[in-house]
Amino acid sequence: xxxxxxxxxxxxxxxxxxxxxxxxRTQTMAYAVALRVLRDRASAQDAVQHAxxxxxxxxxxxxxxxxxxGWLRRIVVTVALNMRRTRRRTLLCLDEVPDVPIxxxxxxxxxxxxxxxxxxxxxxxxAEERQLCDRRYHGQWSVARLAAQTxxxxxxxxxxxxxxxxxxxxxxxxxxxxxxxPEELTHDLPTKVVELLARPQLTDxxxxxxGRVRELLRAVYPExxxxxxxxxxxxxxxxxxxxxxxxxxxxSELHRVGHGRIxxxxxxxxxxxxVRYAGQPLRIWASGKAYRLCQVDALHLEAFHQAEVLWIDxxxxxxxxxxxxRVLQSVERVLPRRTVKIVPTQxxxxxxxxxxxxxxxxxxxxxxxxxxFSDRIVSHLGGDPARHRAVGVGYGLERLAMQRYRIDDIRKxxxxxxx
Numbered sequence: 001x002x003x004x005x006x007x008x009x010x011x012x013x014x015x016x017x018x019x020x021x022x023x024x025r026t027q028t029m030a031y032a033v034a035l036r037v038l039r040d041r042a043s044a045q046d047a048v049q050h051a052x053x054x055x056x057x058x059x060x061x062x063x064x065x066x067x068x069x070g071w072l073r074r075i076v077v078t079v080a081l082n083m084r085r086t087r088r089r090t091l092l093c094l095d096e097v098p099d100v101p102i103x104x105x106x107x108x109x110x111x112x113x114x115x116x117x118x119x120x121x122x123x124x125x126x127a128e129e130r131q132l133c134d135r136r137y138h139g140q141w142s143v144a145r146l147a148a149q150t151x152x153x154x155x156x157x158x159x160x161x162x163x164x165x166x167x168x169x170x171x172x173x174x175x176x177x178x179x180x181x182p183e184e185l186t187h188d189l190p191t192k193v194v195e196l197l198a199r200p201q202l203t204d205x206x207x208x209x210x211g212r213v214r215e216l217l218r219a220v221y222p223e224x225x226x227x228x229x230x231x232x233x234x235x236x237x238x239x240x241x242x243x244x245x246x247x248x249x250x251x252s253e254l255h256r257v258g259h260g261r262i263x264x265x266x267x268x269x270x271x272x273x274x275v276r277y278a279g280q281p282l283r284i285w286a287s288g289k290a291y292r293l294c295q296v297d298a299l300h301l302e303a304f305h306q307a308e309v310l311w312i313d314x315x316x317x318x319x320x321x322x323x324x325x326r327v328l329q330s331v332e333r334v335l336p337r338r339t340v341k342i343v344p345t346q347x348x349x350x351x352x353x354x355x356x357x358x359x360x361x362x363x364x365x366x367x368x369x370x371x372x373f374s375d376r377i378v379s380h381l382g383g384d385p386a387r388h389r390a391v392g393v394g395y396g397l398e399r400l401a402m403q404r405y406r407i408d409d410i411r412k413x414x415x416x417x418x419x
Contacts, residue, residue: 008065011056019059023052026069030076037080037140039415047083051076081140084417119198121171127228129164131204136161139205193257196291196303197231200414202397203287203305207417209401210305213334214287217307217395220330224285224309229270231289236260242272242380245349253292255302263291267308268349268394277382277390281313287397298409305397309370312383312390320352320372323391327370331356334400345369349377350392358403365403368395 004025010018030051034044055075062071125133132150135141141149147157202210246269255263264270267286275284287307294300311318324342331340339359343366347353353371357364370393375385383390398410407413 004068005065008059008062008068012059012062012065019056022068026072029069030072033073033076034080037077038084043083044080047080048076051079054079077140117172118168120194121168122198123194124171125164125167129167131201132161133164134200134204138200139207193255193263196255196263196289199289199303201288201305202414203307209405209407209413209416209418210397212418213397213400213404214305214307216333217330217400218285218287220326220333221283221285221309224283224311227271227275227284227286229264229267229274229286229288231264231270231291232257233262233264233270233273234260235262238269238273242349242377245374245376246272248347248349249292253294255291255293265292266290266394267306268392271308271310271392272349272377272380275310275381277312277388281317282310282381284308284310286310296411298411301398301410304410307395307397309393310390311392312378312381312388315387315389318389318391320389320391323370323393324354327356327368327393330395331358331367334404338403345371347371349374351375360403365399366396367399367403368393370394 004022007018007021007025011022027048030048031044034047034051035041038044038047051072055072058075062068122130122133132146135149136143136146143154143157143161146161147154150157152160202208203214205211206215249265254265257263267288267290271284271286275282285307288305289303290306291303294302296302311323328340331338335358341357341359341364343355343357345353345355347369350371351374353369355366355369357366370391373381373390373392378385378388378390381390398413401407401413402410405416405418407416
């Protein structure tokens with residue numbers, strides 16, 4: 001440490017060789033930080049070069065030589081973020097997309113076993129802790145921004161983040177002490193399921209294309225109430241009620257957790273299983289991840305994001321055409337002046353249903369569907385089919401994001417930014 005401080009002091013006095021020593025001593029850290037932000041090795045190298053040049057020009061601003069490493073790190077992050085904002089998202093390198101969040105530059109060198117343990121540890125966090133973790137380490141939110149969003153001061157937010165890190169470290173250390181292999185990380189959750197659940201909730205990141213699209217859609221339904229839905233479905237229990245009506249995917253696409261449980265394949269089923277009509281209008285909004293077993297490619301992911309709307313009330317108060325108007329309004333907000341077409345479709349849970357497709361250079365892509373739920377579903381929700389009507393809308397957020405931001409591969413959305 002003393003030699004590093006001496007090198008900083010000498011560099012501030014104009015010693016170029018001393019600054020070269022500083023570069024050699026800190027370049028591994030600087031590169032790791034830039035790579036975590038940019039997810040591209042060549043871009044990270046460029047960012048580090050620019051950061052060292054900027055740091056050299058600003059050395060006189062550094063009052064405490066012992067703070068050089070942290071000061072340099074902040075410069076690297078700033079340079080990398082600026083590069084990320086101006087870079088075309090369609091040129092992202094897929095090889096750099098992480099499977100689970102990275103908490104700091106140390107984790108970039110972790111083994112697969114350690115990354116699996118981190119994924120499992122993330123599942124022990126509360127919903128609030130997960131949101132903070134995703135925003136801080138995946139969305140690159142500053143402590144100041146997190147504090148302002150949460151309504152606490154920065155010192156309290158730093159302590160809260162440290163408690164989250166300590167909690168994760170403790171879980172990882174416990175797994176290491178037990179020498180647990182990745183496939184043995186949990187008795188009830190397969191390793192693949194753990195990894196999918198641990199991936200960040202992009203709907204909580206407004207600077208991500210998925211998060212931005214979610215915000216735009218949410219504004220069209222201001223009077224609808226946010227609802228959190230379970231990610232794991234007890235399939236036998238669901239089948240005794242309405243799962244057979246709501247099951248429109250092939251069983252081979254289900255991510256099975258074990259003991260009759262599955263990861264939700266959409267938001268419709270957990271929504272219908274969770275909410276109940278009790279004489280007052282129900283206007284529900286939900287968003288989050290859904291999971292389907294598939295071959296991952298440019299158009300398909302095993303973990304993706306949806307938004308769901310449910311409205312149930314007296315029949316004369318729920319007009320399907322009014323809902324159609326909201327749907328068209330929402331698409332215009334996300335994809336202004338785009339050509340769309342409405343195509344009738346069928347779902348076993350609906351008496352009427354439609355899909356909306358958007359046109360892009362002669363190609364049509366489905367981005368959402370909506371429908372009037374059947375009498376059986378209305379009864380299940382607690383309504384009287386003679387008096388009540390229920391309608392639902394389901395949005396594919398990645399599909400809309402790809403259209404809005406001209407992203408050519410769905411796998412790039414995870415690390416894309418529109419800030």
